[in-house]
Amino acid sequence: MFPVGTNLIEFTATDAAGNTATCTFNVIVTDNEMPMAVCQDITIQLDASGNATIVASDVDGGSTDNCGVASISVDNDTFDCSNVGTTNNVVLSVTDVNGNVGTCTAVVTVEDVTAPTAVCQDITVALDASGMVTITAAQVDGGSSDLCGIADLSIDIDTFDCTNLGTNDVILTVTDVDGNTDSCMAVVTVIDDIDPVVQCMDITVSLDENGEATITAADIFDSATDNCGVATTGVDITDFDCSDIGTPVEVTVFAADASGNTSACTAFVTVVDGLAPVLTCPADQTVLADPVTGTYEVPDYFATGEATAVDNCTDPVTITTQDPAAGTLVTDGDTTVTITATDAFGNEATCSFELSVDLVLGVGETNFDNGIIVYPNPANNQITLLNRTNSPLTLVQLFDVSGKLIRTINVSNMGAQATIDLSELASGVYLLQIEGVSNSTVKRIVKK
Secondary structure, three states, X not given: OOOOEEEEEEEEXXXXXXXXXXXXXXXXXXXXXXXXXXXXXXXXXXXXXXXEEOOHHHHEOOOEOOOOEEEEEEOOOEEEHHHEOOOEEEEEEEEEOOOOEEEEEEEEEEEOOOOOEOOEOOEEEEOOOOOEEEXXXXXXXXXXXXXXXXXXXXEOOOEEEHHHOEEEEEEEEEEEOOOOEEEEEEEEEEEOOOOOEEEEOOEEXXXXXXXXXXXXXXXXXXXXXOOOOEEEEEEOOOEEEHHHEOOOEEEEEEEEEOOOOXXXXXXXXXXXXXXXXXXXXXXXXXXXXXXXXXXXXXXXXXXXXXXXXXXXXXXXXXXXXXXXXXXXXEEOEEEEEEEEEEOOOOOEEEEEEEEEEEOOOOHHHHHHHHHEEEEOOOEOOEEEEEEOOOOOEEEXXXXXXXXXXXXXXXXXXXXXXXXXXXXXXXXXXXXXXXXXXXXXXXXXXXXX
């Protein structure tokens, strides 16, 4: 075996007698056989800076040489994002100790396994007139990044309505070009800054029997709408009375939504009194004609207190009439007395009653009536009853003008006079039915 290179050979020949002769020559050995290059495919990952580096031994699959491998090398040892997803052929060169070179090709697969950096920002959005708002992922992206590039931004919630007023957590997902993902959370604050839309209308209200009227905002609103609904309404003036009749009253009505947005409009409220006075007539009554003239003078029933009129807004009611008028002389028989009362706003009430006039029958009855005297009349707290007839009295019945019995007084033991207490009676007109043994009479008295 001769090594590679020049080998000097000396040849010696010896005869039988022991004589020798020598000569030399060179044996030159050369290595022309290339190394056997063996490659292996590999997969590498980019680092955080988006780069990756390999050495020849990474793709050497066990290269050999008959005389020994001196060195190995690759034609490409540096990779970046541009190499992801493509076929990267790398040539491995194997050089033996004698300079012979053998090559093979390896496939280097480059992967990007580094997730992007998701960065969120909180935002505030306002609902539109329909109560809706839509956002995009870009609005909550606060500067997300990736070394190889971002392919997509997405969010889990992109539409909001009135039910989302306030803060809402939204997840932003960032996907890079190689399918790696990262996410972060943004706070989306939804606000409603649109005022309600209101329209007012003028109204007319009628006072009640107490001279009062109350309104609400709903009475004034012709319409009140809001993108998220009207929460509360109100009006600056709600109560009206008789003093408001005449000039329309300007009122301001407002509406507010749940977010505190408000709108207002104005309208005029016309207050009217459509109620007639409450008129009370005397009950039907029977009176005695003057024994001399045979007539009866009609009294002023309002003056005597037998007719009354009260009104919700006119106090006192001064516009009154009666037919027949006070002072009219009527003869015996039945007369319909009609009484009217009109308030300050032209509302009129009417009532009537029957006045029956009887002639005095018999001297004895007339003498009995004339012989019974009640004084003073009008009276304050008491009256005195005088009996100047020869007929004893038995009892006195006290009635109000409606005919209601108030009190019965036994006067059978009174003698010539008796005192009747009126202190507990209200002011007004009353009737005394005075009974004798065989006669009776009626006296009208006025309690002050």
